[in-house]
Amino acid sequence: MKIASFKPPRVIQIHNIEKRYILSLCSLTLFTPLYAYEPRGRIRDFPNIGLPQGSEVGIGFIVALIVLPLGFWIIRSSKDSSYGGCLGMILMGVGIIALLPLLAWLFSIINLVVGIGFLIFIALAIIALVYNLLNKK
Numbered sequence: 001m002k003i004a005s006f007k008p009p010r011v012i013q014i015h016n017i018e019k020r021y022i023l024s025l026c027s028l029t030l031f032t033p034l035y036a037y038e039p040r041g042r043i044r045d046f047p048n049i050g051l052p053q054g055s056e057v058g059i060g061f062i063v064a065l066i067v068l069p070l071g072f073w074i075i076r077s078s079k080d081s082s083y084g085g086c087l088g089m090i091l092m093g094v095g096i097i098a099l100l101p102l103l104a105w106l107f108s109i110i111n112l113v114v115g116i117g118f119l120i121f122i123a124l125a126i127i128a129l130v131y132n133l134l135n136k137k
Contacts, residue, residue, distance in 0.1 A: 022129075051104055051105055051108055052101035052104060052105070056101045057101045057102050057105060059098075060098040060099060060100070060101045060102060061098075061099070061102055063094075063095065063098040064095040064096070064098040064099045064102075067091050067092070067094050067095035067098065068091075068092055068095035068096075070091055071087075071088045071089065071090070071091030071092035071094075071095060072088065072092065073088075074087055074088035074091065075088035075089065075092070076088075
């Protein structure tokens with residue numbers, strides 16, 4: 001004797017993969033604002049000290065462009081003298097410190113590109129989810 005069971009229509013059935021997509025989407029939309037909240041109302045977790053001006057970046061780049069190869073050349077040419085190696089290392093350190101304003105701009109641009117890419121990725125994932133739900137055969 002067979003007991004009849006009720007199955008919902010095929011359009012309403014949600015498979016395991018769609019359940020995972022819906023659950024992850026709901027968790028993203030519900031719990032992300034909780035992680036971003038701070039009592040002062042600031043969303044970023046790092047202080048906003050601003051970026052250096054263009055003149056600082058340009059001067060630092062020119063200094064590094066001169067000092068880094070000079071320090072490297074001094075290190076390479078002073079094989080037997082420890083003073084020359086020390087001077088070369090100091091010059092290379094000054095060149096690396098002179099590149100820090102450029103590094104701040106570079107990280108700011110990379111941060112912006114990664115943020116926009118993440119938003120595009122989320123939008124494409126939502127579009128793919130809706131497309132798969134609508135065109136299920």
